[in-house]
Amino acid sequence: MKKNGFTTALLHADRRAGVEYGAVHQPLHPSSEYAFTDARELAAVFQGKPGFSYARQGTPTTAALERKVTHMEQGTGSVSFASGMAAITATFFTLLRQGDHLISSKYIFGNTNSLLGTLQQLGVEVTLVDATDVEQVKAAWQPNTRMVFSETFANPSTLLADLQGIGDWCEEQKLLFVIDNTLSTPWLAPAKNFKAGLSINSLSKAIGGHGHALGGMVTDTGLYDWTAYPAIFEGYRTGNPQGWGLTQIKKKGLRDMGAAMASDTAHRLAIGSETLSLRLKQSCHNALSLAQYLDQHPAVVEVNYPGLSQHPQHQRATEYFGGLYGALVNVELHADIDVFDFLNQLEVFVLSTHLGDNRSLVLPVAHTIYYEMGAEQRALMGIADNSLRISVGIEDTEDLIQDFAQALASFTLK
């Protein structure tokens, strides 16, 4: 695994940026407004000079977190938002205009899917495709296509998009490829590996990791040529084109929509991010062990986990992520088991939504995140009533397996 320097740089970033009194963390700046002793300097910051004026456009604490995530993604810059959804909304709303066309993977986070519906109401055309197959992405192309959007591992199915194929094609077509990297995280692979121009991360998940702060980040990987993007406002087409996209996302996204991250949150997320690689090693190991255990259990009908050899994209996942397969496991229990009774038997797993937490979490998919779409649509999507989504945490491996074992043992199959 060639991830040299990833954690070292995260741990020492603040200190090396120069903090007073030898502090190893950036201080927390709660100030809403930033004052100037020189009026010309005040004007310069308003006119684009790096600096701080009002916390809705960022603080020194959010900037420190942005540097960390930029490092993780090996990018050129990042902008933080109050949540992952705010980051995605800002990206779509600032870069897409009425009459533009977006190609999106159909295997996406439910709330992002809902956002695409809103975009359509506002006059953006959206085509949903099976992004595990690049040919389907290509077939959706139209002259007004501006952006291709995909996640990495799908939630909860764990299908893995053909990121390499899509990235190569987008490069040829000079199309902006945006990856939501939340499920695999930049530690498994930076979105740049797949030629994405922008990477979006929900920091609420594994990067924060402790389930105690919401945040989102948009990172420019530096690969996309923004002079090829029609919807950059004239006023932002100045200086190095590499910064144009992010400037528009920051200016229009944070200023117009206002979903800014608070400094306290940035500090918590920055602390959490320091241990990302350690936590992921353990949660990926736990997820594989649990998936292997459940795969041979007679009370389990199906296990979807990219680390299992029968997974349709097992080979692809191995190539992309060097032998780590994420912390999301999807299982279908035998029809004789009442899913609610089963969940109530669990002692270690927490019955909760959310992903990428230190604690292992489990959710009955059809009755929660896919409830609103109705039984017919669920059947079409292959979501069984007894389907569970498991976000595997960093607990001791045996305790997780033991918990499923004891809960499954309390049922007799007919």
Ligand SMILES: *Cc1c(COP(=O)(O)O)cnc(C)c1O
């Ligand atoms: C959770 C999630 C989001 C949204 O992030 P929030 O911080 O909860 O708003 C976006 N994309 C994916 C893939 C997610 O799992």
